[in-house]
Amino acid sequence: MPIPIDRERVHQLMSEGAQVVEVLPRAEYEDEHLPGAINIPLKELDRERVRGLERGRPVVVYCYDHQ
Amino acid sequence: MSPRAAARLESLGFEQVYDYVAGKADWGSSGLPLEGAEGSETRAGAHVRTDVPNCRLEDGLQEVCERLDESGWDTCFVLDERGVVLGRIGRRAIRGREDVPAETAMTPGPSTIRPSARLRDVVERMQRQNLTSLPVTTSDGTFVGLLTRGDAKGRSANSRSENAGSNARTHASKI
Numbered sequence: 348m349p350i351p352i353d354r355e356r357v358h359q360l361m362s363e364g365a366q367v368v369e370v371l372p373r374a375e376y377e378d379e380h381l382p383g384a385i386n387i388p389l390k391e392l393d394r395e396r397v398r399g400l401e402r403g404r405p406v407v408v409y410c411y412d413h414q
Numbered sequence: 415m416s417p418r419a420a421a422r423l424e425s426l427g428f429e430q431v432y433d434y435v436a437g438k439a440d441w442g443s444s445g446l447p448l449e450g451a452e453g454s455e456t457r458a459g460a461h462v463r464t465d466v467p468n469c470r471l472e473d474g475l476q477e478v479c480e481r482l483d484e485s486g487w488d489t490c491f492v493l494d495e496r497g498v499v500l501g502r503i504g505r506r507a508i509r510g511r512e513d514v515p516a517e518t519a520m521t522p523g524p525s526t527i528r529p530s531a532r533l534r535d536v537v538e539r540m541q542r543q544n545l546t547s548l549p550v551t552t553s554d555g556t557f558v559g560l561l562t563r564g565d566a567k568g569r570s571a572n573s574r575s576e577n578a579g580s581n582a583r584t585h586a587s588k589i
Binding site for chain 1: 415416417418419420421422423424426427428429430431432433434435436437438439440441442444446447448449450451452453
């Protein structure tokens with residue numbers, strides 16, 4: 348089950364090499380995103396799009412806020 | 415949206431999936447850098463003045479006055495022990511009251527903005543409300559610095575390339 352995390356834990360995971368994925372649409376990602384984050388919009392999240400992600404490393408996903 | 419994305423990733427075989435539920439709104443409002451076309455340079459947090467004096471509730475106004483004189487600013491922020499903004503004191507509120515604590519003279523609960531606020535929105539608000547500056551705090555109220563209207567206007571204009579000759583420093587009076 349995915350683990351909800353806060354900002355401090357994101358920092359920690361990033362320093363440990365986690366992959367950070369913004370799942371908002373591309374235009375919103377291009378406006379602003381976390382440092383080093385890649386973009387895979389939720390609507391495009393399928394087997395093909397996740398090929399670039401390493402399964403052995405943690406993945407942190409985020410969108411804009413709680414909504 | 416991110417909980418569904420996290421669930422989808424697990425369904426695709428990923429075993430270490432974490433959901434940063436507060437998202438980039440939380441990241442930006444805490445003053446951390448963002449990348450992209452609307453990244454940190456277009457946000458309030460990148461242009462705050464951090465040399466504005468501050469004091470505690472119990473500090474005497476004589477002491478506050480000295481800090482203002484040393485810094486060249488005409489405003490001082492009253493912070494608690496965690497750095498949370500409690501109030502603001504202008505030089506005019508001090509005159510003739512040097513013996514009382516800052517708490518007595520401060521204007522409590524000043525309006526603040528987050529570091530992630532877009533400069534163009536801030537400029538519009540400052541013009542509409544005739545504000546010369548706005549304190550910038552993180553989402554938990556911790557003081558980051560002061561954004562002057564001159565700085566905001568200059569940077570905002572520069573970022574839109576509407577005023578190539580604009581120089582933010584010419585507007586940077588210590589209000």
